Amino acid sequence: MRKVRTIAGDSVNLLLYRETERCDDGAEEALWxxxxxxxxxxxxxxxxxxxxxxxxxxxxxxxTPATAWD
Structure with a gap:
């Protein structure tokens, strides 16, 4: 695991996206x-x-996206 420092104005989602290129629910839950x-x-x-x-x-x-025909 890696440690980073926040910069002014960071939110959890912004930090995750900048550092991991992900900000989905699974990534956010792991960070919390x-x-x-x-x-x-x-x-x-x-x-x-x-x-x-x-x-x-x-x-x-x-x-897999759901379609109207599923």
Missing amino acids: RLNPTLAEQGPVLPAGVWVVLPELETRPAAK
Whole structure:
């Protein structure tokens, strides 16, 4: 696992997307599990907060889209 520091104006989704190119529910859940006290910082994270990033695959598993004929 890798640690990164936030920059001014970061949110969890923005940080995840910048560092892992993912911001889906699975990635966000993994990040919250690794950083349980991060929510105390608020929705917009202050600069300089250390965040542990989860080890993720580069892309989430693709879901088969539903069609009207299924």
